[in-house]
Amino acid sequence: VNRFKIIESTLREGEQFANAFFDTATKVRMQRKSSVRPNHLPIPTFRLVTLRRPRFGTACDPSDEFGVDYIELTSPVSSPQSFEDCKTICGLGLKAKILTHVRCNMEDAKKAVECGVDGVDLVIGTSSFLREYSHGKSIQMIEKIALEVIEYVKSQGVEVRFSSEDSFRSDLVDLLTLYKAVDNAGVNRVGVADTVGGATPRMVYDLIRTLRGVVGCDIETHFHDDTGCAVANAHSALEAGATHIDTSVLGIGERNGITPLGALMARMVVTAPQYVTKKYNLKVLKEVEELVASAVQVNIPFNNPITGFCAFTHKAGIHAKAILANPSTYEIIDPALFGLTRYISINSRITGWNAIRARCDQLGLTMTDDQVKEVTAKIKQMADIRPLAIDDTDSIIHSYHMGLQKNVE
Numbered sequence: 001v002n003r004f005k006i007i008e009s010t011l012r013e014g015e016q017f018a019n020a021f022f023d024t025a026t027k028v029r030m031q032r033k034s035s036v037r038p039n040h041l042p043i044p045t046f047r048l049v050t051l052r053r054p055r056f057g058t059a060c061d062p063s064d065e066f067g068v069d070y071i072e073l074t075s076p077v078s079s080p081q082s083f084e085d086c087k088t089i090c091g092l093g094l095k096a097k098i099l100t101h102v103r104c105n106m107e108d109a110k111k112a113v114e115c116g117v118d119g120v121d122l123v124i125g126t127s128s129f130l131r132e133y134s135h136g137k138s139i140q141m142i143e144k145i146a147l148e149v150i151e152y153v154k155s156q157g158v159e160v161r162f163s164s165e166d167s168f169r170s171d172l173v174d175l176l177t178l179y180k181a182v183d184n185a186g187v188n189r190v191g192v193a194d195t196v197g198g199a200t201p202r203m204v205y206d207l208i209r210t211l212r213g214v215v216g217c218d219i220e221t222h223f224h225d226d227t228g229c230a231v232a233n234a235h236s237a238l239e240a241g242a243t244h245i246d247t248s249v250l251g252i253g254e255r256n257g258i259t260p261l262g263a264l265m266a267r268m269v270v271t272a273p274q275y276v277t278k279k280y281n282l283k284v285l286k287e288v289e290e291l292v293a294s295a296v297q298v299n300i301p302f303n304n305p306i307t308g309f310c311a312f313t314h315k316a317g318i319h320a321k322a323i324l325a326n327p328s329t330y331e332i333i334d335p336a337l338f339g340l341t342r343y344i345s346i347n348s349r350i351t352g353w354n355a356i357r358a359r360c361d362q363l364g365l366t367m368t369d370d371q372v373k374e375v376t377a378k379i380k381q382m383a384d385i386r387p388l389a390i391d392d393t394d395s396i397i398h399s400y401h402m403g404l405q406k407n408v409e
């Protein structure tokens with residue numbers, strides 16, 4: 001759990017999201033943000049990144065960037081521009097290793113290697129569904145082809161991963177036999193994919209635990225979120241001995257997507273705080289998400305971990321009181337780790353006088369406890385009638401305070 005790696009697949013899985021179309025400049029911008037570029041390297045495509053947004057000139061400072069381990073790109077076989085973009089991104093000199101994701105056959109693998117990638121992610125369906133309705137190959141045929149392709153990619157000095165699509169609906173004996181064979185052939189990683197998002201954390205734990213006893217190579221995992229388990233499954237996989245997690249920014253991908261980078265960070269900063277805070281530049285998460293959200297024309301979900309607009313908003317009086325005394329009482333994550341701040345909402349009938357007291361202090365208004373309690377009652381009365389904005393609450397406080405001063409005079 002403590003030393004996991006991230007394979008950022010916004011530009012592969014994410015491109016399978018309904019709204020996604022990434023032009024070259026957008027792809028480059030995203031990668032600059034999610035990877036770290038070592039500062040000693042030249043910036044061959046500087047022109048591309050400064051095309052429309054000069055502020056990306058500041059990307060020269062590597063500490064600006066998030067720092068994922070790998071970036072996975074759409075197959076260069078998909079289209080001529082995908083091929084060009086793959087080559088372009090390989091030439092950027094990013095610190096993250098560049099992968100491309102191709103079907104497990106020789107032509108695709110050759111095209112991938114031609115792009116200059118650091119690694120090739122091979123995939124082939126192993127469930128009976130996919131063997132019957134997609135490629136029509138038997139497990140024996142899959143193994144034969146896989147071994148040939150793996151040998152070729154390795155001979156080119158390129159990393160190689162072999163993944164079985166729809167792993168959780170594949171026969172366990174088939175799967176383990178295949179993984180064992182490719183491990184013996186020297187793959188860098190095997191991949192387990194919950195392609196349809198039906199796996200539970202316990203299923204994941206069991207499969208990865210078993211696989212951990214069968215292969216010596218790294219284990220990558222890929223979880224779709226159809227049943228809302230993508231983050232929990234990733235966590236389970238790590239507990240069972242997986243080494244790599246596939247993510248995409250905001251979770252974008254086929255259907256409702258995969259494990260979101262941000263939500264995984266929220267999970268893992270709690271599970272493995274030292275590793276995560278040291279390794280990843282959490283403060284750029286929000287910017288990375290905003291970049292992707294705007295590229296695919298969606299909003300960041302209101303309840304998104306970390307960056308949802310209310311992720312660090314405290315409202316009930318009881319919560320506000322404790323938060324003011326010690327934020328950890330009602331926060332598992334310190335927003336400051338992500339460069340964000342908490343917010344105490346005082347504009348409702350469920351607020352409490354400690355929260356109002358804090359606001360009075362912020363506004364520089366001196367009042368006794370009894371006075372703060374009295375103005376709190378007024379705020380609650382008003383909030384019973386209609387929703388209040390922060391300005392409304394402030395003006396109730398101000399006019400109450402002015403009334404007090406008049407009484408003194």
Ligand code: HCA
Binds near residue numbers: 013101165193194196
């Ligand atoms: C797909 C393929 C894949 C591949 C995952 C992997 C999946 O789009 O169907 O390479 O491990 O979910 O199975 O994304």
Ligand code: CU
Binds near residue numbers: 013195222258
């Ligand atoms: Cu997928």
